[in-house]
Each structure stands twice: as C-alpha cells, then as structure tokens.
Amino acid sequence: MTEIHVRPATPADHDAVGALSVAAYRGDGQTREDHPYEPTLRDAAARAAQAELLVAVDEATGAVLGSVTFALPGSPLAELATEGEAEFRMLAVSPLAQGRGVGEALARACLNRARELGCRSVVICVRDFAADARRLYARMGFVPAPELDWTPQPDVVLLGLRYPLG
Incomplete structure (x- = not known):
C-alpha cells in the first residue's frame, strides 16, 4: 500500500496541483471545460500566496496525489471562517488516486493545523450532490x-459543515 505524506506545497508542485484540481472537479461533475471556477482551481500559485496550500504525495514516487487550501479568517480565500x-x-484528489485515503489525509492535516493554531473549529462547505465527500x-x-x-451561483448549492476542535 502506498504511504501518503502531507506537506506544504512548493512552487514545483503548482502545475501538478492545478491540473489535478481541475481533473478532480471535472471528474465528479462540479465543473466542465468552460466553467468559471476552473481558472481558480488551476492557479495553485495564487492560492499558495493567499493561504496555506498543502499537498499529499506518494512517498515512494513523490507524485502529487491531492491538494487542499487551508485558510484563516481575513485571508482572501476564507469564505466561511x-x-x-x-x-x-478546494480539496482535490487526482482521479487516479481516489479511494486510497488521500482526501482523508488532507482533511486530517487541516484539522491538525487548526489545532496547532488554537482554533476552536474548522468549517467547510461541500456540494449538495457530493455524497462520497459528505x-x-x-x-x-x-x-x-x-x-x-450558501449558493454562490444559481446552479451551485454548498452545504456548510463544522468540526469542533474542543
């Protein structure tokens, strides 16, 4: 079984993160080729400049398997906190790595980071139809x-979730 390591993204990871984010969102029906959210997903460098960008990598090969953006209130990328x-x-797992625990490893890394920072909870939103993620x-x-x-666009319904760290 592949060992997964979560670490901060480096500039060398940005292209892989952008590509896998778009592939993951297209793969589960959240976007399509002309979707207005895809440039945001693809621009990992901008995310890394505005928040913490974490990647999950395959320990054996170093391949980037997934990524997530961790944000605190006041960050341009914080929508809920x-x-x-x-x-x-923007938690995204490469379609080739789905079902291997990558998403959970990334989510747990965010929970751990929030604990390190003394946060009382972590909030996220998930698409209403994303049954596996829910x-x-x-x-x-x-x-x-x-x-x-909330509903940022007429065809996008996001459900809020909270993880109490108490």
Missing part, C-alpha cells in the same frame, strides 16, 4: 452547519 475558526477549500466528512466527525449553507 470567523474569528477562532479555520477552513479548508460520507467522508460525517465519518470524520464533521456536523451539518445549516447557517453556513
């Missing part, structure tokens, strides 16, 4: 936070 909270966004987060202990639900 308020004082004392952290959030993560099951993963429920299994990890995230709870629905309906006050965080």
